[in-house]
Amino acid sequence: MSRLLFTKEGPAVWMSHLDLMRTLQRAFRRGGLMLKHSQGYSPHPELSIVLPLSVGVSSVCELADFELEPDCSVPVGEIAARLNPVLPAGIRVLDCFEQGKKAGKLAFLRSELRLTYDQATGNRQQATDPSVAAHSVRHAVPRSDEAEGERISPLASLGRNDRVEALRELFARPSLIVEKHGKNGPVELDLSPMIRSLSVSSQNGREIMIEVLGCAQNPTLNPLLLAAAIERYLPECRPDFVQCRRIEVYDAEMQVFR
Amino acid sequence: MKKRIDEALERILPNVQKPARYVGGEYNQTVKDLQADSIDLRVAFCFPDTYEIGMSNLGIRILYGIMNQMPGVWCERVFTPWGDMEEAMRQVGVPLYALESHDPVKDFDMIAFSVGYEMSYTNILTMLDLAGVPLHAADREGLHNIVFAGGACTYNPEPLADFFDFFSLGEGEQSTVEILECYRAAKQAGLSKAAFLENVSKIPGVYVPSFYEHRYNPDGTLAEIVPLHGAPAKVTKRIVQDLDKAYYPTKTIVASTEIVHDRMNLEVMRGCIRGCRFCQAGYTYRPVRPRLPETLFDQAVASLEDSGCHEITLSSLSTSDYRYLEPLTDRLTDYCAARKINLSVPSLRADNFSRELMLKLQKVRKSGLTFAPEAGTQRLRDAINKNVTEEDILKTCEIAFAGGWNNVKLYFMLGLPTETDEDVIGIGDLVYKIYNTWKACASNKKRGVRIHVAVAFFVPKPFTGFQWEQQTTPEEYLRRCRLLKEHLNNKSVEFNYHEAKLSELEAVLARGDRRLGALLEAAWRKGAKLDGWMEYFDYDKWIAALEECGIDRSFYTTRGFGLDEVLPWDTIDPGVTKRFLLRERERAYRSEITPDCRHGCAGCGANRLLDCGVCDP
Numbered sequence: 001m002s003r004l005l006f007t008k009e010g011p012a013v014w015m016s017h018l019d020l021m022r023t024l025q026r027a028f029r030r031g032g033l034m035l036k037h038s039q040g041y042s043p044h045p046e047l048s049i050v051l052p053l054s055v056g057v058s059s060v061c062e063l064a065d066f067e068l069e070p071d072c073s074v075p076v077g078e079i080a081a082r083l084n085p086v087l088p089a090g091i092r093v094l095d096c097f098e099q100g101k102k103a104g105k106l107a108f109l110r111s112e113l114r115l116t117y118d119q120a121t122g123n124r125q126q127a128t129d130p131s132v133a134a135h136s137v138r139h140a141v142p143r144s145d146e147a148e149g150e151r152i153s154p155l156a157s158l159g160r161n162d163r164v165e166a167l168r169e170l171f172a173r174p175s176l177i178v179e180k181h182g183k184n185g186p187v188e189l190d191l192s193p194m195i196r197s198l199s200v201s202s203q204n205g206r207e208i209m210i211e212v213l214g215c216a217q218n219p220t221l222n223p224l225l226l227a228a229a230i231e232r233y234l235p236e237c238r239p240d241f242v243q244c245r246r247i248e249v250y251d252a253e254m255q256v257f258r
Numbered sequence: 259m260k261k262r263i264d265e266a267l268e269r270i271l272p273n274v275q276k277p278a279r280y281v282g283g284e285y286n287q288t289v290k291d292l293q294a295d296s297i298d299l300r301v302a303f304c305f306p307d308t309y310e311i312g313m314s315n316l317g318i319r320i321l322y323g324i325m326n327q328m329p330g331v332w333c334e335r336v337f338t339p340w341g342d343m344e345e346a347m348r349q350v351g352v353p354l355y356a357l358e359s360h361d362p363v364k365d366f367d368m369i370a371f372s373v374g375y376e377m378s379y380t381n382i383l384t385m386l387d388l389a390g391v392p393l394h395a396a397d398r399e400g401l402h403n404i405v406f407a408g409g410a411c412t413y414n415p416e417p418l419a420d421f422f423d424f425f426s427l428g429e430g431e432q433s434t435v436e437i438l439e440c441y442r443a444a445k446q447a448g449l450s451k452a453a454f455l456e457n458v459s460k461i462p463g464v465y466v467p468s469f470y471e472h473r474y475n476p477d478g479t480l481a482e483i484v485p486l487h488g489a490p491a492k493v494t495k496r497i498v499q500d501l502d503k504a505y506y507p508t509k510t511i512v513a514s515t516e517i518v519h520d521r522m523n524l525e526v527m528r529g530c531i532r533g534c535r536f537c538q539a540g541y542t543y544r545p546v547r548p549r550l551p552e553t554l555f556d557q558a559v560a561s562l563e564d565s566g567c568h569e570i571t572l573s574s575l576s577t578s579d580y581r582y583l584e585p586l587t588d589r590l591t592d593y594c595a596a597r598k599i600n601l602s603v604p605s606l607r608a609d610n611f612s613r614e615l616m617l618k619l620q621k622v623r624k625s626g627l628t629f630a631p632e633a634g635t636q637r638l639r640d641a642i643n644k645n646v647t648e649e650d651i652l653k654t655c656e657i658a659f660a661g662g663w664n665n666v667k668l669y670f671m672l673g674l675p676t677e678t679d680e681d682v683i684g685i686g687d688l689v690y691k692i693y694n695t696w697k698a699c700a701s702n703k704k705r706g707v708r709i710h711v712a713v714a715f716f717v718p719k720p721f722t723g724f725q726w727e728q729q730t731t732p733e734e735y736l737r738r739c740r741l742l743k744e745h746l747n748n749k750s751v752e753f754n755y756h757e758a759k760l761s762e763l764e765a766v767l768a769r770g771d772r773r774l775g776a777l778l779e780a781a782w783r784k785g786a787k788l789d790g791w792m793e794y795f796d797y798d799k800w801i802a803a804l805e806e807c808g809i810d811r812s813f814y815t816t817r818g819f820g821l822d823e824v825l826p827w828d829t830i831d832p833g834v835t836k837r838f839l840l841r842e843r844e845r846a847y848r849s850e851i852t853p854d855c856r857h858g859c860a861g862c863g864a865n866r867l868l869d870c871g872v873c874d875p
């Protein structure tokens with residue numbers, strides 16, 4: 001199996017896992033790269049994504065494993081040049097490797113969570129259905145009518161430095177229980193053991209950045225759950241908007257995983 | 259504005275279903291630079307249904323390609339947002355935007371719609387409203403935001419007449435270019451909207467509804483249609499003369515998310531040789547024009563290689579009637595099998611379905627078997643000119659079951675003109691015979707058999723042999739459905755039937771006149787939207803709107819239209835003549851078939867549209 005390193009950004013963040021699979025399969029064909037197909041009644045191409053990404057999350061470190069037909073011998077060094085001209089906006093192959101490390105060796109995941117505070121709490125909008133996208137927090141949307149948007153919430157008085165401090169304290173707690181939507185309804189989950197390191201920094205008046213290194217597998221730390229933890233423990237620090245980005249993946253020795 | 263839209267989308271999209279359909283960015287979308295490409299004409303190409311439906315439409319892809327080939331023109335796509343997205347957009351104040359640039363539709367010079375389904379009419383109003391564009395043509399002044407439409411529904415454009423500045427009838431490959439050039443010239447010359455409409459109405463195939471006055475009799479029927487401003491008494495639809503030279507989108511957008519027909523579409527011919535008397539497309543797509551297999555093979559290879567799709571379908575109204583099907587599938591199956599590409603041939607007819615063809619297709623993948631006998635008895639099949647016999651159907655099933663198929667889909671209609679209970683029960687008998695055929699011929703009986711029976715409620719459509727007919731009442735249709743169900747009791751048979759209410763409203767809109775503009779608006783104001791979707795279709799809103807407008811729906815459905823009554827669509831000439839349609843109606847009542855075009859020209863009149871004057875089906 002060869003391994004592809006690629007980005008999923010811009011409009012591509014809204015593609016689902018299945019959309020991405022289909023898109024990559026077609027891009028291989030467009031690039032004149034015939035994927036090997038499985039045997040059987042309905043043969044499918046040999047292509048898999050190492051660690052599927054939630055819809056709405058961007059990434060600069062996605063990995064996909066694939067195998068080409070034996071008679072399609074293209075050196076790995078050429079793959080990116082074949083695929084990049086035929087990929088949709090937001091997906092870009094950064095590199096390609098003859099052989100990737102065993103998927104089971106993927107241990108840690110570095111992500112970035114951007115919390116935005118830019119409006120009055122009175123206008124918060126309930127997420128219609130948390131299952132439609134990965135975000136487990138409420139998303140507020142800016143209103144077009146200025147008059148509404150100017151209403152100042154009493155909580156806005158919490159200064160940004162206080163907010164950063166409060167968040168640091170929160171993530172230093174020995175346990176952080178959040179509710180997660182499992183297959184059989186909500187389940188409780190303790191995030192603390194899954195967090196290896198975490199930093200909180202203030203970007204500007206409206207934004208706080210959380211950088212987190214967490215478990216990549218068994219179980220995977222979904223960084224968006226950190227926002228759920230804020231909501232649960234520090235409702236006064238609940239952001240109006242959360243964006244998440246996957247930065248890098250590592251093995252157990254903290255070597256970059258490829 | 260674009261920046262504000264993008265910022266708002268970032269926040270809206272996590273909370274809506276299938277967000278990928280709202281962002282564009284797909285492979286092969288056309289992005290132009292307003293300055294560098296000196297864009298002086300921007301077209302928002304709107305499809306009044308969801309992205310998944312619209313992106314599956316070949317016509318959209320053809321015209322998108324043709325418009326974007328024009329220097330200085332940038333055509334972008336717009337689809338109807340699903341209800342959750344519409345709500346979020348309204349809440350945040352995001353106007354309807356085009357997928358390529360994310361610029362508001364209101365900023366575009368022209369807003370073009372492709373309308374193919376009556377029950378998508380309210381989506382047009384939703385889209386204009388979300389765009390912030392006045393709904394009524396009369397309320398839009400100047401050349402900015404000229405709103406026009408083409409597509410199958412525009413053969414009777416009257417219910418939409420209030421909302422559109424003009425309609426483009428028939429195949430748009432050439433007329434769309436002429437329309438855009440006419441607009442560009444008007445814009446450069448600084449013409450008034452009235453002057454532009456006069457100019458555009460001179461393009462063959464363009465129908466400007468405000469140039470016609472519809473006068474009514476006291477009983478509500480049309481008295482006369484009076485052309486104004488020197489407009490022609492008849493507007494004849496446009497066709498492509500030489501399909502082998504026509505533009506075909508070999509380089510077309512590959513959706514990044516799943517769409518309904520997620521495959522390449524090879525259009526083997528236009529028009530249908532059959533002439534089923536209920537089928538609007540069968541009549542209005544005439545004359546029959548096949549493409550050459552060499553052209554098609556090259557188009558198939560080019561589009562498969564460019565798109566990377568692993569599935570291709572040979573499409574047309576009746577693909578098994580395509581003259582060169584053998585040589586084409588011969589070459590294509592070899593090409594496809596070597597590349598693990600699925601080749602599918604829909605709308606196969608029972609009478610010429612050969613064992614060889616079936617085996618060929620099987621090489622790549624075994625798809626289900628589909629028939630549309632439409633009626634249960636030979637008498638009624640003859641009356642609707644569905645020239646397929648029970649023997650054909652059973653013979654084909656025999657071959658298919660012996661070849662390992664164990665899944666059959668059968669389409670029927672109920673409420674057809676001259677239909678009796680005997681015809682309804684006849685469907686049950688036919689299904690039973692198919693089941694027995696399976697028992698006798700199946701190569702592997704352990705897997706069982708599934709026979710799906712799907713029934714639709716007959717909707718009389720303009721420009722068919724049945725355009726004057728009465729529609730059955732919904733109650734009577736449902737009674738016949740129940741009667742059929744009683745005659746289908748077999749565990750292997752799955753039965754479902756279309757919603758009666760939806761088909762009733764479809765019938766109202768299909769044969770509607772100009773007065774229905776008010777109905778559409780009233781229903782839409784009451785919240786009617788996405789009416790073609792069961793999740794949204796709300797009959798009560800329509801009933802309330804009918805009442806509010808004082809419109810009796812039976813006028814358009816069960817009343818039937820008089821043979822010498824002025825019809826709302828009399829201004830339109832789709833090729834087939836009224837004389838021919840009348841003759842077809844008479845033959846129907848005598849259960850007399852009309853042979854297909856290849857067995858002799860029936861004189862439908864569509865040949866008049868060809869430069870050479872003679873069909874070569």
Ligand code: SF4
Nearest residue numbers: 855859860862865873
């Ligand atoms: S003119 Fe004759 S051959 Fe041509 S489409 Fe009509 S019936 Fe068929």
